[in-house]
Amino acid sequence: MAQWSEGYVTEVEYIADCFPELAPAHLDLALLHRGIAFPDTHAGFNYLELGFGQGITLAMLAAAQPQGRFFGNDFNPSHVLGARALAESARLDNLTLFEDSFAELAARDLPPMDYIVLHGIYSWVSAENRGHIVALIRRLLKTGGVVYVSYNAQPGWAPKAPMQRAMMEFAARHGAETLAERFSAARDFLQSLSRAGAAYFAHNPVAQEQLDGLWDLNDAYLVHEFASENWVALHHADVVRDMAAAKLSFAGSSTLANNFPLFSIPPEIAALYQSAEDPAMREMIRDFAVNTQFRRDIFVRGARHLDATALDGGYRELRVALRRPLADCAFEARLPVGTVNLDCSVCEPILAELAKGPRSVAELAALPGLAKVAPSTCVDSVNLLLCLRYLVALQPCEMTALACERTQAINQAMMTRAVAGRYVAALASPLIGSGIEVDRGDVLFLAPVLQEHRCRSLPGPRCSGPGSA
Ligand SMILES: C[S@@+](CC[C@H](N)C(=O)[O-])C[C@H]1O[C@@H](n2cnc3c(N)ncnc32)[C@H](O)[C@@H]1O
Secondary structure, eight states, X not given: OOGGGTTSOOSSOOOOOOOGGGSHHHHHHHHHHTXXXXXXXXXXXXXXXXSOXXXXXXXXXXXXXXXXXXXXXXXXXXXXXXXXXXXXHXXXXXXXXXOOXXXXXXXXXXXXXXXXXXXXXXXXXXXXXXXXXXXXXXXXXXXXXXXXXXXXXXXXXXXXXXXXXXXXXXXXXXXXXXXXHHHXXXXXXXXXXXXXXXXXXXXXXXXXXXXXXXXXSOHXXXXXXXOOTTOOOBOHHHHHHHHHTTTXXXXXXXSGGGGOHHHHSOHHXXXXXXHOOSHHHHHHHHHHHHTOOEEEEEEESSOOBOOHHHHHHHHHHOEEEESSOGGGOOSEEEETTEEEEOOHHHHHHHHHHHTTSOEEHHHHHTXXXXXXXXXXXXXXXXXXXXXXXXXXXXXXXHHHHHHHHHHXXXXXXXXXXXXXXXXXXXXXXXXXXXXXXXXXXXXXXXXXXXXXXXXXXSOOOOOOSTXXX
């Protein structure tokens, strides 16, 4: 390990993926679901990503949200070079990238932030670095600001701890030249142990499942996941305590279904969950109930609860679109609690209307086909469809118009990468205000279409109608 790496992997670059759950519009939606106020982004906002990796998420956001000023740090110069090249080719004048460690970033003169996000960081760095992160949040987050922090969680991740240790020990003694080769060999070693009947796997079926899952990971992911010296699976209650030092309180989850006990807590455990008064205790019950492996927590500095009028207004103005073809929206669907059957009488008209284009919830509630349905039932159905990822929340119309040209520039850059055979996992969407996951094949398929069309020739977003005036 290089000296500056502080126990983190630097030999292999991280994967160039995009995580739309870090987008302000997505975080705001999760807060709306929890009835908590979120920053007003119309007049501009500041956003900081700690440890941006390849910077794809951050670049997509900067392209699709021209009213925002985006900042990020990563101490790996290869990551910073790659992210800066993308930012330059997409002409992102609202994105500033620092080649800083978390400790070094503290010395920067940065503006107060509305959002601070860190994905895939907190349970891979040392306790000292977690302390630097909390100190940065304490100093930089505005009152009312939002933090997203994801981490490997207890108890679901726990069976991996002995495996991670065994892989580290094996890889340290293996003669292969590259880290990827050593960890690939370490994975094979665990499989040999299991096949030879090692009781650990026989007694822990989940560990065996997790071991089998390691073959789905590419080399870069495998080493970034397992080769950190500071690897740990965290209890939510400990993260709550850490964040309290930055005056933050837990506000919800970026995994939308988790904001609704009905969708995310098994019915047999619902009474136990509801009986716990302390939110951290509730989350612990959740984590045991569904054996959580990974958490995407949202914290706020000062939780302001929306009254009924504000909540109603927030939903009426919420604009949504289909995120998959209508034919792929099954009426029997899977949630963490099991299979749910959608109420066709409500969901069918909603989905059919959205197949024509984006709509606000107020517009959907006013559909003739929903005349006999209470507005709250329409909101509940939209929320369920959002949790199922059939729908996606959109950013305000005026932002979409501003973002069109900019997203075109970054999408051209992604196409150039795809044509050159490079890994591409997202395109920027001016509608949702962030990147949206695609694969390289999709990008190559879309390339001629994207090249031919300019934003002005695309149908403009529909902004008229109740709720979006
Ligand atoms: C698992 S990757 C996640 C990257 C990105 N957030 C994403 O989700 O694509 C962790 C990142 O944190 C960076 N990192 C680790 N320790 C760091 C430190 N002490 N200071 C700054 N960056 C660090 C690594 O270089 C790496 O890019």
